[in-house]
Amino acid sequence: MIDKQKMDQELARYPFLKKAKKYVEKSNTTTEDLVEEKTFSSARTRAKKRIIESLNQGIIPLFITETNIQPHTEFYSYPLSRILISCINDRYLIKRYSLAESKAFEKRIKTEPTEQIINVARGIGIDSVKLKEEGGFNLHFTDYIKLTTNLNEKKWKLVNQTIEKGKVSLTRDDFERILQEGVRRKIENNLPVEVPKEICEKLTQPIQEIKSALEKKKASFQTDIEGIIEEELFPPCIKTLLGKVQKSQNISHTARFTLVSFLLNIGMSEDEIIDLFEVAPDFDEETTRYQIGHIGGNKPQDQYKPPSCSTLKTYGLCVSDEWRCEKVSHPLGYYEWRVKSEEKDEAEN
């Protein structure tokens, strides 16, 4: 009994571990049970909350602070969240949710004994991790690379680490950060799952609630005072960069500068840009704000302009796959042109 309680506690905290799946299978709980049975109604409420909080707060509140939630409710709310998200199947939602789960995870792991960190790491497939005698952890550098390629900060580059015979030495703090990235990737890569239509139909109500929260969130960074900010009308180079950021891929400093200065110049606000960058795995609000502030300048006339097409070509950032690109010399020119012709089209219709 004590064992079961301990197990419930652990799985409630780390529901993405490999052994969670086995646990569910053993308990004979089916997907139908989860979405229909009364026993799981508080788990369903909690699942919805997980997702909505991830949209609104960017982190999932820890259940321990909410004394009324039972470990088993917390645990089953996780597969339920995955079902809900898969029914909606929206890229942004998946990214935002995975990041929020991983942030909650990082908070939790901070207070755990080192053995537990090792358990969790192995539980998500990081098998090479070992505790170092003198404190800290080490892990094989191929695992290290796989977990850090999306982290932009220079300090994570392998070239700035200590490696001995294939083992990278890490402090506990650094390892926790990497583990968070591992958790984020694991959650994100395993979404969406396949959910039968009939199951989704039984969840219409929470799905509607989540969808409207999602629309609200998306609307908050898509509308703009000056009217249209249409991603559709962005030049190909900017679209590519934006896509990379939203897919959490690493982009170079020049690329970041190009993207941010473009967005600022077409009238996007600092907060809206922050929202766009927030899905990046090593997102650090303070740093990003600083960078945006720097590019934006204090007065409008101090604002940096994005590089011209020819400069972008030199940096290998030009993807010119469109006839319009031949006719313009600057990404902002491209955008203005398209906005104007769009307005004209609308007027004519």
Added chain:
Amino acid sequence: MRLRTKKFLEEKFGKYYSNHQLKTPPSLSNREWGFIPLNKDFPEKTVMKRHKSFSTKQQLQSYLQSIIPVHVYFSSAYYERPSAPIMEEKEWKAADLVFDLDADHLVGAKNLTYQEMLKKVKEETMHLLFDFLIDDFGIDRDELELVFSGGRGYHIHVREEGFLDLNSQERREIIDYILGRGTQSLIKEKKKKGAKIPYLSSKSTNWNNRIKYYLFNNILSEIASKEKKDAINKLTSYNGVGEKTAKRIYRSIEREETLDRIKKNGQLDIARGLPKSFWEQLIEEAKQQIKANADEPVTSDIKRLIRLPTSLHGGTGFRVTPLSITEIEQFNPFVNAVVFEEDSVKIYSKDNYETTLMNKKIKIEKDEIKEIPEYAAIFLSCIGKVEVEGW
């Protein structure tokens, strides 16, 4: 290349593929193969026959005997359907991690003879192998295959688990490590009595430690041990260092305590008026020496075709020679990669050329007709210096 020279090469290459057992890579049937046949336009124009696959070594070997290629390649990648005509359909599963060291990437290799060039690339290969792959990365000696490419360098194939599923971006991280790209600045600044003093970061990473070691034991101590005039000459060759500053630096590093002090507290204020950029130049110099010059695109490419060890290189006639890591130091391509016979072959030389093969000096003069050993005739035909007579 004349037709009779081609016929000669074809017969000799064919004989090699009939009489020698090839060494094939693991998971043979999941590899894509590519060949360059000895057609009529060789060597000016070559066409690669690719998207081939074989399920057994025997199949491969008899194919080689039938088409007698001048170059043989296989994919570092393992595919579900290696013979599918387009890449998307092949279904990539994994790939060996490959390093390519080529004379083309060495600074100053242009003015070297082929012999000298290969010697230099060999040193670079050993540097990569022992300092990076074995020491830093801990790669098991049994999980790597070291090969003389038959041409201008060496290849290393790594087949250890954990490496095979790395994607291109992750492999680039490995090559960045080897090239020392993206290191955090080693020079920091702190304020002391209102002035900014540069000092060496105490962060201990493999690269930082190597740079510091090289800085102290190679650059600085070498300058300190020079005659004053030479030392000043060397020091003023750095940007931002004039005669006066150079003299101050020399006077300072001449004393052993100065180096000891830098080693101890990292402080770099060893001479008045010394710009931070001086240290940055030294560090860059150290980095150039510490890195191993492996070719980046080859390592980051997960769908590369690479030469088959034990096949023949049509640009030299040398055997693409697998080496154990204990052999490389003594390895001499001009003896150990030669597989052909001593029999005399009559040739016509198109150029003046001199080389040493099988420890024998071979010298030809333009427009001369003479008899040379078969192995020399093959090498010189392949590099385009002679045509075979009466074949």
